[in-house]
Amino acid sequence: MAGSTVFRKVFALILAVFVDISVFHLLGLVVNHKVFGHLARLWVSAALRCLALTAVTLLSLRDVRPFVFRVIFTHSLLPVVLETGTRVLYHEETQCGMLADLRCWLMCAGASLAGALFWEITIPETEDAAAGKEKRQEARALFVRVLHLYRPDSLLLLGGLVFLTLAVICEMFIPFYTGRVIDILGSQYQHTEFISALLFMGLYSLGSSVSAGCRGGLLLCAISAFACRVKAKLFGALTKQEIGFFEAIKTGEITYRLSNDTNLMGRTVGLNVNVLLRTFIKTMGMISLMMNLSWKLTFIVLMETPITGLIQNIYDTHYQRLSLAVQDSMALSNEVAKEVVSSIDTVRSFNTEKQEAQRYDDCLMDTHALRTRRDTVRAVYLLARRLTGLVMQVLMLYYGRLFIRSGQITTGNLVSFILYQSELGDNIRTLTYIFGDMLNSVGAAGKVFEYLDRKPQVSTEGKLKPDQLTGDISFRGVNFAYPAYPNKRVLQDFSLELKAGQMTALVGLSGEGKSTCVSLLERYYEQQDGEILLDNEPLKSYDHHFLHKKIAVVSQQPVLFSGSIRDNIAYGVAECSLDEIQEAARKANAHDFINQLEKGYDTEVGESGGQLAQSERQRIAIARALVRQPQVLILDEITSSLDPESDNKIQQALASCPNQTLLVITHRLKTIEKAHQIVLIGGGHVQERGTHQELMEEKGIYYKLREKLFTEGNSPQ
Template sequence: MTGNAATVSRKVAALLLAVCVDLSLFYAAGLVATRSEFGHLTRLWAHAALRGSALTAVTLLILGDLDPLLTRVIAAHSLLPAVFETGTDALYHEDTERGSSVDVRSWLMCAGASLAAALFWEITVPDADDAAAGKEKKQKARVLFVRVLRLYRPEYLLLLGGLVMLTLAVFCEMFIPFYTGRVIDILGTRYQPNEFVSALLLMGLYSLGSSVSAGCRGGILLCAISSFTCRMKVKLFGALTKQEIGFFETTKTGEITSRLSKDTTLMGRAVCLNVNVLLRTFIKTLGMIALMMSLSWKLTFLMLMETPVAGLIQNVYDTRYQRLSLAVQDSTAQAAEVVNEVVSSIHAVRSFNTEKHEARRYDDCLMDTHNLKTQQSTLRAVYLLARRLTGLAMQGIMLYYGRLFIQSGQMTTGNLVSFILYQSDLGENIRTLTYIFGDMLNSVGAAAKVFEYLDRKPEVCMEGTLKPDQLTGNVLFHKVNFAYPKHPNKAVLQDFSLELKSGQMTALVGQSGNGKSTCVSLLERLYEQQEGEILLDNEPLKSYDHRFLHKKIAVVSQEPVLFSGSIRDNIAYGLAECSLDEIQEAARKANAHDFIMKLEKGYNAEVGEGGGHLTKSGKQQIALARALVRQPQVLILDEITSSLDMDSEKKILQTLARCPNQTRLVIAHKLENIVMADQIVLMEDSRVQEQGTHQELMDMQHESPSCRLSVPPQNGD
């Protein structure tokens, strides 16, 4: 507490001493002004330098260092009187020496204005350490923005055409106020018909050129945006489909669809349109300033004083609006996720009678989004009000000084009208420039979400190149350890070793949750094991070409997935060159050909969404045909005969038995399927507990009561 009191005392002492020194120099300036032999402006700037040096010395002497904000206050406080009087001399061309007004009120006004200027600089260009994160964020936004522009490379010709049309539109638009002033001057002086008609004709031509060019520019840029958005959606969709299954288990579907449908569109429109507005406004601003300087450079400099005020308002608005924009994106994605969950699980919702609960949950999400958008709208309304008030104030200042300049003969009435028209547009353009630059950085918030998915590398590598001409299908699990991404601390497979021999059928049995389906998922390379390796013909699975591997390893699940389209399309799914004969042969092996031919359109019959037009047994037969048409070397069957009748089941099993070189992995509960297996593997506690033929395991069960194979005798099924 003593140290804090001492610090406060030093600061108070420094402030009092600085005020005394500054007031002394301020009053001394009035005395020097009456006796000085130096020029007025020279004396002003010398006095400013003396005051700045004295205040800096006093502060350093007592405090030992200078805070950045304090440095700016001292500089502004010392230089403000000199800058003010120099500007007044430039505007009025008066040579009378006014000197610093020796009045405490003048000193207080200077001090207040200096503090306001320093605070303005502190807000717009902060020097504090906590501003580092904000600067880094803006730098990242700039990098993302440049990256989006590079992605527009295929549309560069369209963008170039839009830029040409934009330049023509701006060029024509700039001269309309100029010729408006000319018309007023012609009408206000001696009327010259030829000059009047010429001015009107030129003004009309410039107006027509501006309208035509603006329309062409808008159409060309919309074409560029549409092309870019389509490419980005395809690119993002391709990147998403390459991600591992664990990514989709940990990422909400609503978030993915929101990025794919909304953020890609927002990224394309916001960036391209903002660049269009930025270039148009920038070119127009430069041209207007040049024309305004030719009309009155004094009024032009006065008008530019609006820029720092507009910059301060824009900086505050951008900071808050960007935060709200990100919150709205997240809230919208959450609402989309609720809809997706309810629609995909409508049976469970109906079974548990939770329709009203889900409706309330969706309503809560929408209300969160509504509240955030209301805050956005309120913030924007306040921002627009501040912009309008700033513009009106500057317009009033222009009218006041314009009247003085007309009275002094420095400009004509027509020139003032032209200048006011330019000033109205230029003020709006300056505010637009400050707004659009911040809005461009805000718009890349959507791009950041898209790039996050585009840049993500799948944890399951799919860059293998091995495609051997001959494949025996021998599979080896060697000391595999695995846990799912959602539950990294819960091991599903521990030190798991198993060999699937070519030409043999292996049956995995055991209670749910012991890793049977996990073995299938790892063999399909849906996940990557944490430890150990899985070999196919003594080569790691990741060494094989992705397309080749999934053609040689086929899976038929208990609940097969069919896609909207014909039966033919579903059987040949993923095979671009698959003849009808091959499709029919696979259907015969799956005992599906007969029931397909009984349909009205045969192989061209539609299966409906998710195969809804087919029976459960029909879907399983189609899924089996889809696997067999690939002529896989390793065939994985997950209780596929559970929905088949006895005759169909028998025919399918006989067909599969006629593939002597094919490796088959069966997850089964029916006794017939287990008995037919060349080896039965009992899984328990994430490991292989027992392994052998059905007879060997039954003998072990008789010899050891602890044997856990829960398979009834064959004649008891």
């Protein structure tokens, strides 16, 4: 079936070519016999050719695509349109309008086929057209948004545009005066005209160079300012996202978008529009000057445009897709490298250096393969583009020789025309290329705007900031599942009361929901059902900064930032005095060891606090929480890295704040026994509640799990 279809198409093509050449030859004989007026004969012959080819195509093929009709229509009308335009505008006649020449037929057939292919790719049919239209609209909208972000740099862009225009005007006249010098040297030499031509050529060269340098400097300044501004906006938007966002998106991808895509985005206006305007203005000026030199050669040169556009369109489609794949692959490689480097101690302890190196190498090889495919596409594109340019140069030189012999153009004008043509070809290719590059830049902008536009799923728009806060907390019928696992409920119909001035201890086996309660109190996530109240008001109604000043958390693995101990304790607290810092450090039993350091509170902690021991980092983290004077303090397994003496001192310091709500998660029995309320969590809900003595007397789940839950002695578990 497929073979018969191919045979029918080949037969239809051969028959159409035979019929068209025959009709073309016969109509050429009729034209020469002058039965009708010249232009009338041409249009009648074009109509007859179109009808004959359409009839042959419809009879030989059952299903004819619109593309075929476009080829027939263009092929039939091209010679007559060329002849009519030449006679009306220039009062001349072309050989294609007068003779049934096979060369003319081949030239028209090739031009019509290239034009139809260009139409087919740039304006696709049906679903492809709809998809392409939607894509163009999206790219246009993104471009407008990028342009809007450039508003603070409008003066720099305007200055760049002025110098761009001056540079283009100066560049356009250099080839003209080059040809003028050659004509002066080739004919009767006149010294005054020669010096004048050289002077103007030098002035235009100087003006072009100065203007191009000023243009480049202004635009680079605009791009740099734009990149800094967008990076700051993107970073600010990322820091406002909920914790679940960072669990779903790889860190390496985020940093790649932050560093690379913002720079690529800046090129959309700063470089691409600059190149587009410069090339467009220069192209229009060159075409007008070339038309004055020789309109016939200009039309021959412009035949390259649809062919170049066709090649460029095919190239853009494949290159853009592969470029996006390379960007995603590089982001994945960055994520793997960051993950291994940040966890090098774990990698070393499990002796997985080779496995991780192999994993990174696999990612790099994937990126290499994609880059190879992308670069191969580009190499084929460059080859096709240069072959096209070479063919057009050969045609131009051939006809240029004929025109010089017939006296239609001088040698100097031909040299000027060749110089214009060499630049015009580059400009046309640049115009077609720049649209594809702008699509890549706009694609990067789409990723950036996707993050900028994203609304956090956990709202931070609360306004409540009461002057007095008691610290009563209530969980009422809370149901929660992590965004990454929406079908796995961690808390189910969970209800709990935390009284102000009391210490509540959460206990239970690992994975039963203790740390989840802490995450919900900190509003890292939003519960699916139920509500969490602070002083009988929903947590989401409180001001974001106020809430996190009144609720402080100290985790088992605290994170310190590069900087001094003073900076880490005062982190997030504006205008925190040294006395307040030292008082908080005393309560956390950190003041003594800090004073023993050479620089005291100005000692650098290193990256992630790497210069300090685990217990020292823990005590600084406690001081950081206490300096905020929180109404609710949450301690999540902090005693696991503290010695008994530090633990006792911290407990005494916390006992000195009788109005503070204290929530503790620990495995130390000695700490648990001091709690006003012990809550045993299992299966996502509260299983038992009471003091240590009450729960032991009940001999329920708490009594049975005692040995699994706690460490009897003072040594950390």
